[in-house]
Amino acid sequence: MMVFEDVTFCYEPGRPVVHNASFALEPGLTLLLGPNGCGKSTLLKLAAGVERPDRGRILIDGVDLWREEVEARGRLAYLPEFPDY
Numbered sequence: 001m002m003v004f005e006d007v008t009f010c011y012e013p014g015r016p017v018v019h020n021a022s023f024a025l026e027p028g029l030t031l032l033l034g035p036n037g038c039g040k041s042t043l044l045k046l047a048a049g050v051e052r053p054d055r056g057r058i059l060i061d062g063v064d065l066w067r068e069e070v071e072a073r074g075r076l077a078y079l080p081e082f083p084d085y
Contacts, residue, residue: 001024001025001026001027001059001060001061001062002024002025002047002058002059002060003023003024003025003058003059004021004022004023004024004046004047004056004058005022005056005057005058005059006020006021006022006055006056006057007020007021007022007046007053007055007056007057007058008020008021008053008054008055008056009042009046009051009053009054010054016054017039017042018039018042018043018046018053020056021043021056022056032044044078044080046058047076047078048076048078049065049066049069049072049073049076049078050078050080052066053066059072060072060075060076061075063075
């Protein structure tokens with residue numbers, strides 16, 4: 001299970017892309033739908049640990065993604081549409 005707790009993220013100071021997001025995802029298929037620029041890719045990057053939240057925390061099976069990185073990341077897989085080389 002993945003849990004977002006009051007997650008906020010800004011690319012520019014004072015301009016949040018994700019603001020106080022709190023939700024839980026059970027194992028299985030989850031889809032993100034929305035218009036361009038609404039934060040879908042940013043949520044995926046946060047969930048994968050590519051971006052670090054400015055506030056809040058992300059738990060992977062109860063393990064904090066940024067406090068217990070090695071254990072949490074061992075439970076993740078992320079394949080971006082356009083990987084950076």
